[in-house]
Amino acid sequence: MTHWFHRNPLKATAPVAFNYYGVAAGPAASKICSDLRSCRARLLELFTDLSCNPEMMKNAADSYFSLLQGFINSLDESTQESKLRYIQNFKWTDTLQGQVPSAQQDAVFELISMGFNVALWYTKYASRLAGKENITEDEAKEVHRSLKIAAGIFKHLKESQIPKLITPAEKGRDLEARLLEAYVVQCQAEAQEVTIARAIELKHAPGLIAALAYETANFYQKADHTLSSLEPAYSAKWRKYLHLKMCFYTAYAYCYHGQTLLASDKCGEAIRSLQEAEKFYAKAEALCKEYGETKGPGPTVKPSGHLFFRKLGNLVKNTLEKCQRENGFIPNPNQKKR
Numbered sequence: 488m489t490h491w492f493h494r495n496p497l498k499a500t501a502p503v504a505f506n507y508y509g510v511a512a513g514p515a516a517s518k519i520c521s522d523l524r525s526c527r528a529r530l531l532e533l534f535t536d537l538s539c540n541p542e543m544m545k546n547a548a549d550s551y552f553s554l555l556q557g558f559i560n561s562l563d564e565s566t567q568e569s570k571l572r573y574i575q576n577f578k579w580t581d582t583l584q585g586q587v588p589s590a591q592q593d594a595v596f597e598l599i600s601m602g603f604n605v606a607l608w609y610t611k612y613a614s615r616l617a618g619k620e621n622i623t624e625d626e627a628k629e630v631h632r633s634l635k636i637a638a639g640i641f642k643h644l645k646e647s648q649i650p651k652l653i654t655p656a657e658k659g660r661d662l663e664a665r666l667l668e669a670y671v672v673q674c675q676a677e678a679q680e681v682t683i684a685r686a687i688e689l690k691h692a693p694g695l696i697a698a699l700a701y702e703t704a705n706f707y708q709k710a711d712h713t714l715s716s717l718e719p720a721y722s723a724k725w726r727k728y729l730h731l732k733m734c735f736y737t738a739y740a741y742c743y744h745g746q747t748l749l750a751s752d753k754c755g756e757a758i759r760s761l762q763e764a765e766k767f768y769a770k771a772e773a774l775c776k777e778y779g780e781t782k783g784p785g786p787t788v789k790p791s792g793h794l795f796f797r798k799l800g801n802l803v804k805n806t807l808e809k810c811q812r813e814n815g816f817i818p819n820p821n822q823k824k825r
Contacts (some may be wrong), residue, residue: 489617489619489622490571490617490630490677490680490681490684491618491679491796492613492614492617492618492677493608493724493725493728493729493778493785494607494610494611494614494724494785494786495582495583495784495785496784497535497565497582497604497607497611498533498579498580498581498584498600498603498604498661499536499579499580499588500531500577500579500580500581500600500601501577501578501588501589501668502511502540503524503527503575503577503597504519504523504524505520505523505524505527505575507520507574507719513542517802518580519554519557522554523529523551523554523555526547526550526554527551529547529550529551530547530548530551530601531549531603533547533607533608534604534608537615538591539608539612539633540629541588541609541612541629541632541633541636542614544608544609544612546603548601548602548605548632548730549712551601551797552598552601552602553600555594555598557569557571557598558571558572558575558594558597559572559573559594559595559598559706562674562749562799570592571594571729572584572593572594572595573592573593573594574592574594575592575594575597576590576591577590577591577592577593577594577596577600579600579659580621580762581594581661582607582661582784582818583659583660583661583666583717583721583722583725583783583784584659584660584721586793588692589660590658590759590786591653591654593652593653595651595652596652596654597646597648598648598659599644599648599652599662599680601661602640602643602644602648603640603641603644603662605640606636606637606640606644606670607637609633609634609636609637609640610633610637610670610674610677611670612633613629613630613633613634613637616629616630616633617630617677617681619797621733624685625767626683627684630678631678631682632722633675634674634675634678634681635674637670637674638670638674639673641667641670641671642665642667642671643673644662645664645667645668645671648668649662649664659717659718659721665713665714665716665717666714666717668710668713668727669713669714669725669740671711672706672707672709672710673706673708673710673712673729674708675722676703676706676707676732677821678703678704679699680703680736681806682769683696683698683700683703683739684698685787690698692747693743693744693747693750694743694744694747695731696739696743697741697742697743697746697747698727699736699738699740700736700739700740700741700743701736703732703737703739704732704733704734704737704739704740707729707730707732707733707736708733708759709732710716711726711729711730711731714729716727717721720783721783721784722783723781723783724781724782724783724784724785725783725784725785727774727777727781728777728778731771731774731778732748734767734771735767735796735799736768737767737798737801738764738765738766738768738771738803739764741760741761741763741764741767741804742760742761742764742803742806743759743762744759745758745761745806745807745810746806747807748760749810749813754810754814755814757810757813758790758807758810758814759812761803761806762807763809764803764806764807765807766801768800771796772796772800775796788804
């Protein structure tokens with residue numbers, strides 16, 4: 488089953504030379520600065536390299552972050568911070584608020600910003616893989632794994648690294664708690680989408696699929712609510728995506744719940760459940776159009792034309808017709824639905 492996920496753009500950054508004449512004295516210190524410069528450049532290159540895989544990303548990120556730790560933690564393993572922590576100024580743009588950079592003279596800010604981009608890369612890698620036709624079981628597992636890694640990084644930054652910043656995160660920008668929480672929950676929701684697709688493929692019980700779909704819809708609703716107090720000019724497109732996915736998986740939940748009711752010979756209740764599925768599918772369809780017309784960070788696409796969306800529409804329609812047949816009910820335009 489192919490998937491479609493909204494993605495915000497990567498953060499951009501200014502070059503950093505790591506030249507500290509008079510401070511980094513000696514060949515060993517110069518070598519570390521040279522390695523920092525090359526490892527940073529390599530990691531930035533991989534963010535836009537379509538041939539990059541998770542192993543390459545992990546190795547490059549580990550190499551850079553291990554060197555950067557020398558600018559954050561004291562080398563004698565005491566609780567004191569490194570004397571080099573505030574020696575270098577770092578500039579990074581924001582994924583939502585465009586190309587106006589934030590700058591802090593703090594190696595922790597660099598660690599967080601680069602880590603944020605690493606997490607975004609994992610979400611983008613998962614999205615590319617999940618969008619393929621005829622995705623294999625191993626690829627589906629890779630998508631799920633990548634989204635879990637991304638969620639873990641966002642969560643770690645929010646809980647363990649951002650509190651260390653001397654200058655607090657700016658309101659409405661990437662490093663603020665609301666945005667990081669939204670990314671965490673979105674990753675959880677999208678990972679569960681993969682689980683649902685697998686459950687459908689393996690023909691698991693409709694009741695289980697309905698429960699998973701309902702939980703996924705709640706994840707998307709939670710992420711949307713987290714962003715509700717942000718400036719609409721920056722968050723509107725992202726929120727349209729979260730809202731349409733919430734409606735989409737609510738329709739899924741009602742559709743498969745209707746199948747469960749039908750299997751229990753509760754045809755009348757099954758029809759009502761499928762009618763609710765129709766309503767939420769129609770809402771999702773309208774939101775797809777609004778998403779495509781909304782300006783803001785993210786891709787310009789028409790989600791309603793995507794295979795994953797069309798499949799659900801056909802499933803709801805066919806399941807409702809089956810319920811109506813088994814209920815002995817023939818639709819009449821002049822007769823109200825029961």
